Amino acid sequence: MAPRANWKGFLRLSLVTCPVALYPATSESEKISFNQLNRQTGHRIKYLKVDTDTGEEVPNEDIVKGYQFEKDQFIEVSKEELEAIALESTRTIEIDEFVDKADIDPRYLIRPYYIRPDGKVGHDAFAVIRETIREIDKVAIGRVVLTNREHIIALEPMDKGLVGTLRYPYEVRSEQEYFEEIQDVKVTKDMLDLARHIVNQKAGRFDPEKFEDHHENALIELINQKRAGKPITPKERPRGDNVVDLMDALRKSVGSAAAESKTAKKLTKKVKKAAAGQKEILMPIAGKKPAKEVTPKKQTAGTRRKSA
Known part of the structure; x- marks a missing residue:
């Protein structure tokens, strides 16, 4: 029995969508680990939240x-309010583009996962996406929200499923326990031709600078709205309907991908410009000092941003 999925949602290539589940491809349970003990008693140390x-x-x-937002002054954010601003990538892995694996800096290939269809539906659409990536010998680049942060994810075919990157052999779980229940689907040449056409329209070069942290921006907007006393409006959840006519969805996707490609360069320039001088000024609360500017911290090697 495979471990519980870390994430469940949908994998989407243009208008072709299928429900998927995401599982960690590695395990560190075999590694030696230590507990902290009280030297005097030999008892384990327990941390309390006080x-x-x-x-x-x-x-x-x-x-x-x-x-x-100020020293000892906080804005409380509830779980429901975070759900209200949930990004589409919280529940959907949207394939944005296809790139050559050689273009990807190995430092970005972390936290590998196995991805397979979730449930009994969606195997046909999953197979089309998987076999298209396999045939063109490229890596599909998408976005997914894990542990309340949006991440770039690189998808590659492996056997009947999809996988990320490699680790030490003793860290890697067997793919069979995840992929053995995936249905064997015959993908027709017509389907692959249409899917390949979509891929060609989305082809690009891997450039991490053009990716924007949508979840971080949504959090900044949420805080601004709460300080201004504005209501938090939940975003519409993505539809999870299974594709009934896969060929029809592929044909419509060709036109959709063409429209997207026309604006891709404009969006890339816009994102780079925003990233270069991005800042959000929190609105001041009456009677309080003006809030400081919230500027995304520059990431450096070996450091991580603290979660709220």
Whole structure:
């Protein structure tokens, strides 16, 4: 029995969509790990979540997320409010483009996952996407939200499923426990021809600078709206309908991909310009000092941004 999926949603290439599940392809359970002990008693150390002022332990149900906009001044953000701004990539892996694997810096290939159809539907659409990527010998680049952060994900075919990158052999789980239930689907030449045409229209070169962290921008907008007292409007959830007429969806996707390619260069320039001078000014609360500018911190090797 395969482990529980880390993420479930939809894989989409233009108008072709199928439900998928995402599983970690590696495991560190075989590695030696240590616990922290009290030298005097030999007992394990336990960390408690306490109130910084009262020193009392706080139960998990009373802990909420908060953004600090001034020293010791916070804006509370609930789970429901985070759900309200959920990006489409929270529930859908949208394939944005296809690139040569050689274009991808190996430093970006981390956290490999196995991807397979979720449930009994969608195997036909999954097979078309998988075999198209296999035939053109490229890597599909998309976006997905994991652990409340949007990530770039590179998809490659492996056996009957899709996979990310490689690790040490003892860290890698067998793909069979994930892929053995995937249906054997015969993909026709007409389907592959149409899918290849879509891919050619989405072809590009891997450039991490043109990718924008949509989830980070959505969080900034959420905080701004809460400080301004504006209501949080939930985004429409993506539809998960299975493709009934796959050929029809592929034909319509060809026209859709052509329209997207016309604006791709404009969007890339817009994103690069925004990334170069991106800043959001939080609106001041009455009676409070003006809020500081929220500017995305520049990422450096070996550092990570703290989650809210």
